[in-house]
Amino acid sequence: MRVLIAGGAGMIGRKLAERLARDGSIAGSPVTDLALADVVAPVAPAGAAFPVETLVADLAQPGVAEELVASRPDILFQLAAVVSGEAEADLEKGYRINLDGMRLLLDAIRAHGPGYRPRVVFTSSIAVFGAPFDDRIDDRFHLTPLTSYGTQKAIGELLLCDYTRRGILDGVGIRLPTICVRPGAPNKAASGFFSGIIREPLNGLEAVLPVGDDVRHPLASPRAAVDNLVHAAGIDGALLGDRRCLTMPGLSVTVAEQIAALRAVAGDAVADLIRREPDPTVARIVAGWPQAFDTARADALGFRCESRFTEIIDVYVADELGGALTGAAR
Amino acid sequence: MRVLIAGGAGMIGRKLAERLARDGSIAGSPVTDLALADVVAPVAPAGAAFPVETLVADLAQPGVAEELVASRPDILFQLAAVVSGEAEADLEKGYRINLDGMRLLLDAIRAHGPGYRPRVVFTSSIAVFGAPFDDRIDDRFHLTPLTSYGTQKAIGELLLCDYTRRGILDGVGIRLPTICVRPGAPNKAASGFFSGIIREPLNGLEAVLPVGDDVRHPLASPRAAVDNLVHAAGIDGALLGDRRCLTMPGLSVTVAEQIAALRAVAGDAVADLIRREPDPTVARIVAGWPQAFDTARADALGFRCESRFTEIIDVYVADELGGALTGAAR
Numbered sequence: 299m300r301v302l303i304a305g306g307a308g309m310i311g312r313k314l315a316e317r318l319a320r321d322g323s324i325a326g327s328p329v330t331d332l333a334l335a336d337v338v339a340p341v342a343p344a345g346a347a348f349p350v351e352t353l354v355a356d357l358a359q360p361g362v363a364e365e366l367v368a369s370r371p372d373i374l375f376q377l378a379a380v381v382s383g384e385a386e387a388d389l390e391k392g393y394r395i396n397l398d399g400m401r402l403l404l405d406a407i408r409a410h411g412p413g414y415r416p417r418v419v420f421t422s423s424i425a426v427f428g429a430p431f432d433d434r435i436d437d438r439f440h441l442t443p444l445t446s447y448g449t450q451k452a453i454g455e456l457l458l459c460d461y462t463r464r465g466i467l468d469g470v471g472i473r474l475p476t477i478c479v480r481p482g483a484p485n486k487a488a489s490g491f492f493s494g495i496i497r498e499p500l501n502g503l504e505a506v507l508p509v510g511d512d513v514r515h516p517l518a519s520p521r522a523a524v525d526n527l528v529h530a531a532g533i534d535g536a537l538l539g540d541r542r543c544l545t546m547p548g549l550s551v552t553v554a555e556q557i558a559a560l561r562a563v564a565g566d567a568v569a570d571l572i573r574r575e576p577d578p579t580v581a582r583i584v585a586g587w588p589q590a591f592d593t594a595r596a597d598a599l600g601f602r603c604e605s606r607f608t609e610i611i612d613v614y615v616a617d618e619l620g621g622a623l624t625g626a627a628r
Numbered sequence: 629m630r631v632l633i634a635g636g637a638g639m640i641g642r643k644l645a646e647r648l649a650r651d652g653s654i655a656g657s658p659v660t661d662l663a664l665a666d667v668v669a670p671v672a673p674a675g676a677a678f679p680v681e682t683l684v685a686d687l688a689q690p691g692v693a694e695e696l697v698a699s700r701p702d703i704l705f706q707l708a709a710v711v712s713g714e715a716e717a718d719l720e721k722g723y724r725i726n727l728d729g730m731r732l733l734l735d736a737i738r739a740h741g742p743g744y745r746p747r748v749v750f751t752s753s754i755a756v757f758g759a760p761f762d763d764r765i766d767d768r769f770h771l772t773p774l775t776s777y778g779t780q781k782a783i784g785e786l787l788l789c790d791y792t793r794r795g796i797l798d799g800v801g802i803r804l805p806t807i808c809v810r811p812g813a814p815n816k817a818a819s820g821f822f823s824g825i826i827r828e829p830l831n832g833l834e835a836v837l838p839v840g841d842d843v844r845h846p847l848a849s850p851r852a853a854v855d856n857l858v859h860a861a862g863i864d865g866a867l868l869g870d871r872r873c874l875t876m877p878g879l880s881v882t883v884a885e886q887i888a889a890l891r892a893v894a895g896d897a898v899a900d901l902i903r904r905e906p907d908p909t910v911a912r913i914v915a916g917w918p919q920a921f922d923t924a925r926a927d928a929l930g931f932r933c934e935s936r937f938t939e940i941i942d943v944y945v946a947d948e949l950g951g952a953l954t955g956a957a958r
């Protein structure tokens with residue numbers, strides 16, 4: 299089983315590569331080699347029992363997609379994307395990477411002709427949905443993105459479905475909820491505080507909470523995202539019919555529930571590092587976001603997420619802090 | 629008011645140009661000039677009180693969109709498209725014309741920068757929706773195309789909404805139902821019989837009906853389609869919010885109701901020219917099509933269609949047969 303991860307240097311791509319190195323297989327089939335491609339140099343995971351190739355490559359440049367697909371990988375993870383804020387700030391770059399890059403990859407697969415029909419796992423986003431929402435946001439809610447990023451992901455979903463229907467590839471699109479706890483430095487994303495109010499205090503640092511404690515949003519750990527990517531790679535496509543894209547399960551919690559869980563896991567001193575500093579701009583953006591999804595379809599197909607927020611904190615402590623609370627968190 | 633019709637040589641484009649020549653204005657503003665562009669030479673409508681330019685131009689070729697937009701038209705009708713059957717038969721051509729052509733047009737508008745924000749009326753299609761359907765197919769039904777044509781139209785809708793949201797243009801997308809009675813020679817489209825069973829008998833010719841009399845489908849006349857295009861050109865975009873695409877009203881009738889109306893208008897001898905010759909392939913395709921839409925949103929905004937099928941026949945007789953029944957139809 300040859301595997302390609304486009305976007306292999308990103309947070310999820312890196313964790314996915316590490317997971318494949320650990321497991322050595324996908325759905326019972328051994329991984330024979332892995333290629334990681336990204337615009338910045340990907341890092342090969344330690345301990346892989348199969349060869350790992352790393353490539354600095356911009357999928358949106360002519361000829362690059364053909365090169366990545368030349369070895370006819372059996373599974374392609376298409377994670378390469380410009381993130382929401384950047385796609386909004388730079389229209390051309392967003393469309394070039396998120397739309398043209400996707401299309402070039404699919405067309406490079408098509409160029410191989412019949413006989414090559416790989417599994418393509420595409421990371422979409424709940425940003426394909428925009429307010430006003432129905433009470434029930436399931437996979438039948440219409441595509442109503444309110445950002446260029448969401449528009450580009452929605453177009454990617456449509457292309458994935460059409461190319462799958464035509465027998466060119468075997469696509470599965472998974473719409474990830476907001477990932478929490480995102481490791482690393484704080485970023486400027488409007489959603490950054492969902493991770494920041496957990497991550498910073500656990501590292502002994504103050505965190506700013508720009509919204510009210512009653513804000514509710516679906517979250518899942520990076521580990522759940524990787525689990526679901528691997529699950530998507532192995533699933534029987536026929537179970538999806540023509541509707542190849544699925545909203546992934548997310549744990550719908552309030553900020554208050556997040557903070558209570560942090561207090562339970564790490565104590566008052568840590569939870570008290572959260573400073574409330576309301577930001578009307580962030581509050582307004584977040585007010586337009588969905589609070590919960592009906593993911594019965596993904597649930598039935600075996601996709602999963604955490605069921606309590608303390609588990610999401612535990613994943614961060616295990617995967618990013620070496621399993622032990624440090625700093626102020628004792 | 630400068631007007632451009634991309635796809636001006638098609639059936640709807642031609643009728644729209646004739647309508648503008650007759651009216652001389654859109655929503656009370658005089659048309660000062662009209663440009664018709666298409667891959668085959670458009671015909672300037674007779675009797676226009678304003679200059680009409682006709683251009684043979686392929687929107688998907690580099691530089692062509694810029695040329696069409698150079699004069700900064702106030703209203704652009706984007707009707708240029710490869711039809712469903714051809715987009716399915718030739719994947720590359722369909723994506724090139726229906727996706728790249730649309731995007732190049734929108735980007736040519738963007739290249740003018742702030743200060744130019746024209747109304748763009750885009751003809752989408754009910755092909756953006758695919759089975760299985762809910763009972764209620766309204767504008768909130770999700771985009772689920774089951775053809776490459778429907779996929780390309782859905783992508784066009786998403787681009788139109790995103791470019792509108794960003795203030796680059798002021799888009800309105802209208803999803804036309806099946807047009808009936810389509811003038812001219814029979815074509816190979818699976819939907820062709822909806823027009824054929826009326827048109828051929830009215831011209832004294834036998835028509836083949838490949839499906840059962842109980843088949844139900846939404847129809848509207850070419851005149852209603854043109855009315856709605858003109859209405860879309862003049863509507864206040866703010867009324868649409870971020871959801872710029874609307875399913876147009878269609879008259880939901882059964883084939884039996886079509887035939888009864890033909891019999892009432894033109895007599896038994898004409899209606900008896902319909903020969904039943906079941907075609908399982910066509911029947912299977914048509915079984916996957918919607919039977920009716922909830923178009924409350926478009927209705928409230930003043931879009932319209934015929935309310936009885938005899939009116940649809942009357943439009944054909946008036947607009948295509950010079951107002952009088954001919955041949956066998958007496």
